[in-house]
Amino acid sequence: MNSIFLDKAKTPTTKDLKKGLGSSYDTWKALADFTNKSYPGAKEAWNFYNDKVGWSFRISDKRRVLIYLMPHDKFFQASMVFGQKATNEIFKSDIAESIQTEIKNAKVYPEGRVIRLEIMDKTLLNDIKKLIKIKISI
Numbered sequence: 239m240n241s242i243f244l245d246k247a248k249t250p251t252t253k254d255l256k257k258g259l260g261s262s263y264d265t266w267k268a269l270a271d272f273t274n275k276s277y278p279g280a281k282e283a284w285n286f287y288n289d290k291v292g293w294s295f296r297i298s299d300k301r302r303v304l305i306y307l308m309p310h311d312k313f314f315q316a317s318m319v320f321g322q323k324a325t326n327e328i329f330k331s332d333i334a335e336s337i338q339t340e341i342k343n344a345k346v347y348p349e350g351r352v353i354r355l356e357i358m359d360k361t362l363l364n365d366i367k368k369l370i371k372i373k374i375s376i
Contacts, residue, residue: 239308241291241293241310245292246289250295259309261312269370273370293309313357313358317352318373319350324350325341325351328369331368331372333365334365337353
């Protein structure tokens with residue numbers, strides 16, 4: 239799935255993001271704010287991968303990306319990578335069964351399991367916040 243922002247010469251602005259995401263912008267903002275509050279000193283960065291994929295946004299701590307956010311038309315995708323320790327913590331938690339199933343079924347890479355969640359509204363917001371807390375704590 240590609241970003242709605244495909245012009246390499248133009249880094250997306252807040253105005254662009256609000257227009258593109260519509261009502262899901264509030265959830266994007268809530269996740270970004272929560273991540274930054276949970277890990278003071280986190281670094282935010284827009285990255286352009288290529289002409290096909292376009293721009294995506296990531297928030298990182300000192301050693302890894304905490305969350306990737308990919309803007310789409312009126313929604314966004316939140317992606318995270320979890321190593322085995324974090325995965326074990328997720329399975330012990332009360333995070334939504336649908337997310338746990340997504341993690342169970344995710345392909346395992348050397349850096350861990352990758353999940354990609356489509357976010358249209360605030361339905362998964364609290365569960366994603368729990369995922370961020372687990373990621374930061376491990």
